[in-house]
Amino acid sequence: MWRLNEFNLSHKSHTVVRLAVHLPQQQPIVYQDGQETQAIERAALRKTTLTSWFELNKNDPSAHNISYSDIPQYYMFDKSTTNWKKRQRGGQNVIGRLPVVSILDIERYYLRMLLLRKSGAISFDDILTVNGLRCITFQQACQEYGLLRGDQQWHDALNDAAQFQYPRQLRMLFAMICDFGEVEDVPDLWVQHQVSLCEDFVHRYSEQTGPHYTLADIEELLTSYNLSLQKLHLPTVDLPASVLERVNFDVVEEQAKPNRYTMQLNSEQRNVVEILLSAEYNNAADTPKCYFLDGPAGTGKTFVYSTLLLTIRGTGDDVIPVASAGIAATILIRGRTAHSVFKIPIDLNATSTCNLKPNTKEADM
Numbered sequence: 001m002w003r004l005n006e007f008n009l010s011h012k013s014h015t016v017v018r019l020a021v022h023l024p025q026q027q028p029i030v031y032q033d034g035q036e037t038q039a040i041e042r043a044a045l046r047k048t049t050l051t052s053w054f055e056l057n058k059n060d061p062s063a064h065n066i067s068y069s070d071i072p073q074y075y076m077f078d079k080s081t082t083n084w085k086k087r088q089r090g091g092q093n094v095i096g097r098l099p100v101v102s103i104l105d106i107e108r109y110y111l112r113m114l115l116l117r118k119s120g121a122i123s124f125d126d127i128l129t130v131n132g133l134r135c136i137t138f139q140q141a142c143q144e145y146g147l148l149r150g151d152q153q154w155h156d157a158l159n160d161a162a163q164f165q166y167p168r169q170l171r172m173l174f175a176m177i178c179d180f181g182e183v184e185d186v187p188d189l190w191v192q193h194q195v196s197l198c199e200d201f202v203h204r205y206s207e208q209t210g211p212h213y214t215l216a217d218i219e220e221l222l223t224s225y226n227l228s229l230q231k232l233h234l235p236t237v238d239l240p241a242s243v244l245e246r247v248n249f250d251v252v253e254e255q256a257k258p259n260r261y262t263m264q265l266n267s268e269q270r271n272v273v274e275i276l277l278s279a280e281y282n283n284a285a286d287t288p289k290c291y292f293l294d295g296p297a298g299t300g301k302t303f304v305y306s307t308l309l310l311t312i313r314g315t316g317d318d319v320i321p322v323a324s325a326g327i328a329a330t331i332l333i334r335g336r337t338a339h340s341v342f343k344i345p346i347d348l349n350a351t352s353t354c355n356l357k358p359n360t361k362e363a364d365m
Contacts, residue, residue, distance in 0.1 A: 015094045017072040020048040021101060021112045024124045027051075047082040050115075056084045057122045064120035072096040100161060103173075103180055110138035113147060151184050155192060162196040170197050171218050178232055179225035186232040212237045258314050261307040269304050276308055302331050309333050 002009070020027060027048045031039030047055065053071060056063050063084075066074055073091040075084040087094075098115060101108045114127050121127045128135045130144035142148050154177050161173055174197060178186055190197070194211060197218075202210030215237045219229050229236045265273060272293065279287055295301050305321065310333070312319045321332040322341050329335035338344060343355035 013093065015072075017049075017077065017094060017096050019068060019072070019096050019098050020050045021098050021108060021115065022048065022050060023107055023111065049077055049084075052077065052082055052084050054122050054124075054126075057120050060086075067117070067119045068115045068121075069096045069098055103157065103176055106180075107138050110142045113142055113153065114138060114145070117145070117147070151189060154183055154189060158189070158193045158196070162193070167197060167200040167214075168217075171214065172221055175218060175221035175225065175227075178222065179227060187234060190234055211235075258307065258311040261303070261310055264303070265307065266300070269300055269307075272304055273307055273311070277311060280312065306333055 022028065027043060027050075029039050029043045050068070053068055056071070056075065063071065063075070071084065072094045073096070074087055076087050077083075078085050098112055101112045103109050111127070115121075118127060125134060128138065128141050130141055133144070135141040135144060139148075142153075147153060157177065158170065158173065161170055165173070170193070174189070174193070177183060177189070183189055194214075198210045198214040201213040201217075204210070205213065215229060215235060218234075219237070222228055222232070262270070262273070276291060279289055279291070293301055293304065309319055309321055320341055321329070321335040322338050323329040323332060323335055324338055326337055329337050339346065343357075345352050345355070
């Protein structure tokens with residue numbers, strides 16, 4: 001119907017021009033195997049959007065007040081001649097975009113910071129020159145311009161990355177900043193960007209417990225830099241990062257429940273729970289692993305099962321309660337029938353087998 005009415009299938013409001021950010025003589029080169037020399041020779045004769053911008057500023061005084069990121073609004077880059085040419089119309093719908101640079105690529109990172117703020121540059125040396133003094137590095141130039149005072153640069157980096165990166169990537173960036181960035185106030189950096197850092201875990205769990213999982217993930221990332229939440233004066237959590245990939249329930253919420261259940265156990269129930277937990281976590285070969293719990297109706301068998309389930313899940317381990325019938329499964333916390341878990345066929349014969357697939361969570365358990 002949409003096609004029959006000749007409605008537009010797509011719409012483009014703006015043109016995005018990708019601008020090069022590279023160090024002197026380090027522009028990217030595309031080549032085929034065996035043609036490296038020819039590719040280098042061609043690259044030496046062609047200008048990038050950045051080096052062409054330098055040439056534009058040398059020859060066109062009207063471009064001096066336009067920053068590198070805004071230049072596509074007023075000039076068009078001709079790929080055949082690799083020159084910027086003045087636009088006649090349409091510049092209001094053009095956006096210049098500088099690619100995000102990792103803070104591990106230190107000089108390019110600070111060069112990008114300067115390109116976002118400095119206009120009219122005619123060379124890399126011009127960018128490095130501050131108040132008549134030529135700096136040795138782009139980082140030093142940023143310091144001379146006062147761009148590195150406080151933690152604003154790291155706030156800007158996280159804000160920029162939050163526009164297009166997933167929360168997991170943001171947490172990786174946060175960990176790198178904590179190690180390489182010489183951040184003055186890491187707790188404030190966490191507080192200011194907590195919403196974007198926690199977005200996936202909040203969606204998966206809740207606003208109350210999402211930050212716990214986020215901090216656990218950050219703790220895992222920080223270990224590769226010999227850092228920890230405690231060293232950075234961030235809130236610590238008692239939650240192993242390994243649970244982030246394994247469980248499909250909220251461990252933080254489960255941790256708060258076992259104590260409430262345990263306090264309501266009578267002496268016999270408590271003894272049963274202790275025996276079963278000991279059997280679960282005792283790896284000795286002679287430890288019995290199979291138990292049968294029996295008792296009249298109303299003696300608290302289901303309550304014992306619930307206490308066991310919550311206690312085990314509170315440690316980050318997953319457990320699947322299985323019952324033979326659907327009604328019995330419904331009274332267990334996230335209980336399932338044996339037919340569902342083990343894929344037992346409904347119609348059995350002499351050659352029937354369970355259709356449990358290998359390498360699944362159920363098979364691993």
